[in-house]
Amino acid sequence: MNKPKLWTKSFISISLSNFFLFLTFYVLLVTLPIYAIQEFDSNASEAGLMTTVFLISAIISRPLAGQWLEKAGHRKVLLASLIIFAGASLLYFFPKTIIGFLAIRLLHGIGFGMATTAVGAIVADLIPISRRGEGMGYFIMSSNMAMVLGPFIGLTSMQQWGAKTLFIVSVVVAIGALITGLSVHVKRTEQAGLPVVHSAFSFKNLIEVSAIPIAIVGCFLAIVYSALLSFVSVFATEIHLTEVASLFFVVYAIVLLISRPFTGKWFDQYGPNVIVFPSIVLFAIGMFLLSQSSGAVTFLVSAGLIGLGWGTLFPTFQTIAIQDAAPRKRGLATATFLSIYDIGIALGSFVVGLAAANVNYSTLYFLCSFYILFGIVLYYFLHTRKQASSKEHQRSVELNNINS
Numbered sequence: 093m094n095k096p097k098l099w100t101k102s103f104i105s106i107s108l109s110n111f112f113l114f115l116t117f118y119v120l121l122v123t124l125p126i127y128a129i130q131e132f133d134s135n136a137s138e139a140g141l142m143t144t145v146f147l148i149s150a151i152i153s154r155p156l157a158g159q160w161l162e163k164a165g166h167r168k169v170l171l172a173s174l175i176i177f178a179g180a181s182l183l184y185f186f187p188k189t190i191i192g193f194l195a196i197r198l199l200h201g202i203g204f205g206m207a208t209t210a211v212g213a214i215v216a217d218l219i220p221i222s223r224r225g226e227g228m229g230y231f232i233m234s235s236n237m238a239m240v241l242g243p244f245i246g247l248t249s250m251q252q253w254g255a256k257t258l259f260i261v262s263v264v265v266a267i268g269a270l271i272t273g274l275s276v277h278v279k280r281t282e283q284a285g286l287p288v289v290h291s292a293f294s295f296k297n298l299i300e301v302s303a304i305p306i307a308i309v310g311c312f313l314a315i316v317y318s319a320l321l322s323f324v325s326v327f328a329t330e331i332h333l334t335e336v337a338s339l340f341f342v343v344y345a346i347v348l349l350i351s352r353p354f355t356g357k358w359f360d361q362y363g364p365n366v367i368v369f370p371s372i373v374l375f376a377i378g379m380f381l382l383s384q385s386s387g388a389v390t391f392l393v394s395a396g397l398i399g400l401g402w403g404t405l406f407p408t409f410q411t412i413a414i415q416d417a418a419p420r421k422r423g424l425a426t427a428t429f430l431s432i433y434d435i436g437i438a439l440g441s442f443v444v445g446l447a448a449a450n451v452n453y454s455t456l457y458f459l460c461s462f463y464i465l466f467g468i469v470l471y472y473f474l475h476t477r478k479q480a481s482s483k484e485h486q487r488s489v490e491l492n493n494i495n496s
Contacts, residue, residue: 118242
């Protein structure tokens with residue numbers, strides 16, 4: 093029996109658009125705090141606002157975008173958000189004060205939050221149901237590739253050619269997201285045979301309740317992932333491995349590329365539990381090895397294990413969030429999941445930064461490895477046991493119907 097087609101033109105286009113979105117994000121993530129310190133003589137906390145303001149505006153805009161997806165259609169929201177995102181990228185050349193720069197970061201975050209919500213909803217509709225785990229895994233890999241390339245491109249542009257070149261690069265990449273987004277074709281909800289519900293605006297309609305439990309698990313573990321993004325290069329310098337620090341996420345990405353064809357298919361064949369429980373353990377082992385690293389080999393092996401663990405968990409959690417929602421609520425489910433997840437990233441940067449002031453990074457990552465293991469308990473109670481109870485209830489209802 094032939095499998096339904098996954099690699100359609102629209103699936104490739106939406107994956108590329110997602111890649112360019114996140115590439116712009118990571119190019120600026122690692123460079124704008126440095127720019128703020130050098131150009132505006134900002135202190136560390138003011139420079140940190142470059143990321144904080146961006147993430148807060150993205151988190152706030154996502155639930156709104158999720159509701160607009162239901163009313164206006166996926167393609168309209170996607171194109172509007174990509175235009176906002178590309179337009180905001182053009183504005184980085186002009187501000188002369190830190191306040192002006194933060195205003196642009198606010199606008200840029202709104203475009204990013206809307207765009208990533210629309211992209212996630214569209215890809216959920218494009219992927220065949222029987223290949224959703226596999227397809228979401230490949231799709232999420234586009235943002236993982238951006239995570240590897242973005243910091244390298246951003247830092248190289250700024251160090252070699254200056255801030256103006258950095259901003260030109262970010263504009264070109266953002267326009268790439270818009271161009272690839274234009275070639276995505278989505279069926280409207282009406283054409284898919286699903287009713288369009290025009291509900292009144294309310295706070296309740298900004299959240300997809302079914303996505304909250306798995307989003308909380310993702311948020312819980314994202315706190316540790318944030319500690320990696322923010323401080324792994326600092327830790328590498330602390331243990332005299334500055335030369336191999338840039339290879340950490342390269343190894344992370346290579347392991348993802350090798351494992352993705354298997355993990356996505358296993359999700360579709362055997363369900364999420366077969367993927368989630370081992371991946372949490374691998375994530376914890378990777379963090380433990382990282383905490384004990386004193387040489388390049390252990391450091392890079394930990395990167396591979398973390399890539400296999402966390403790199404598999406994130407697309408799995410997002411797939412669960414989409415699967416648990418009604419078809420017309422997929423956009424809202426994506427928005428809910430990503431908003432709660434981003435809260436974990438934002439919290440992680442802040443909390444881990446405070447913790448790092450009192451303990452060294454080795455101790456911090458050591459403690460994180462045990463923290464991750466608690467994620468097994470959280471996942472079991474918030475998802476596995478709940479799903480088992482739901483299936484048991486469904487079987488009972490079916491038996492009652494048969495008997496009656």
